[in-house]
Amino acid sequence: MTFNGPIVRPQTDADSLFIEVTVGCTHNSCTFCNFYKGYPFSIAPLEQIEADLKEASRVHPHARKIWANGGNPYALSTDKLAAVAKLIKKYFPESRISTYARVDDLTRKSVDEMNCLRELGFIDLVVGFECGDDEVLKNVNKGYTVADILSGCKKLEEAGVDYRMIFLGGLAGKGRCVESAKKTAALLNQLHPYLLYLNSVSIMPGTKLHEDWEQGRFQEAGEGELVSELIALLEDMENEIAVFAAPNTTPFSFFVNLQSNKGKLLSYMRDFLKSLNDKEEQEASRNRHRKSKI
Numbered sequence: 001m002t003f004n005g006p007i008v009r010p011q012t013d014a015d016s017l018f019i020e021v022t023v024g025c026t027h028n029s030c031t032f033c034n035f036y037k038g039y040p041f042s043i044a045p046l047e048q049i050e051a052d053l054k055e056a057s058r059v060h061p062h063a064r065k066i067w068a069n070g071g072n073p074y075a076l077s078t079d080k081l082a083a084v085a086k087l088i089k090k091y092f093p094e095s096r097i098s099t100y101a102r103v104d105d106l107t108r109k110s111v112d113e114m115n116c117l118r119e120l121g122f123i124d125l126v127v128g129f130e131c132g133d134d135e136v137l138k139n140v141n142k143g144y145t146v147a148d149i150l151s152g153c154k155k156l157e158e159a160g161v162d163y164r165m166i167f168l169g170g171l172a173g174k175g176r177c178v179e180s181a182k183k184t185a186a187l188l189n190q191l192h193p194y195l196l197y198l199n200s201v202s203i204m205p206g207t208k209l210h211e212d213w214e215q216g217r218f219q220e221a222g223e224g225e226l227v228s229e230l231i232a233l234l235e236d237m238e239n240e241i242a243v244f245a246a247p248n249t250t251p252f253s254f255f256v257n258l259q260s261n262k263g264k265l266l267s268y269m270r271d272f273l274k275s276l277n278d279k280e281e282q283e284a285s286r287n288r289h290r291k292s293k294i
């Protein structure tokens, strides 16, 4: 198997078969991200993809979940993605193909193109939208707006493509997280992803956000504010959706249907918040920063 870049996938896709489709991310300049530093964007040749699929089909002939690896393979042209999907289906006809998409990959494709790719196998996309607050999106240089998120995801819905979204808390900075979460909930209430990942940002050395933090241009929210942010988000969300929180980026660990568990979930989170004293808050912060490097 060939991997010229890191394997990055959601926590829930650890059991997938990973096939390198691209290396790096076309944007590669969000201020908080260091996933692909040193890995300029490139496209895996079809010959490499086919050789990997052939090898994988000998070892895991019954794989059903295929993760098309790369920062945002959905950026590729529809023709190229169609060729990739056909190869995957040649070796794994029963598979479900999942991959990352940036919001601007969605705005560039038409509903017809998305529909065609869905029929060929690209049926499940993961969109790291981060939040629904234009000021924050601009500050962290996401390269798109809330209106773009809305229109891109609506196109996916029209094309019948399943999608999940990744929320990244804390990006608004100290004192602004709850207000920002409410804007995110208002955006999500207009959309229908089937799963929302809850994460909180870690300030990673070597990133522009780290530089901003060191020079006082960005003030990090404490653990209590990050928990309040998640509570504000879930409180306002009306979606029939599953929510997933992993202990490496939040103090929580759950994977539940939001609406049928909302009361229990919010009371668990509020109790946690009440129990946080200064010492525990500092310890929780240290843990999150340490675990985010794993």
Ligand code: SF4
Pocket (backbone or CB within 6 Å): 025, 026, 027, 028, 029, 030, 033, 034, 035, 036, 071, 102, 128
């Ligand atoms: S779009 Fe995603 S992978 Fe690319 S720089 Fe931003 S956070 Fe990193």
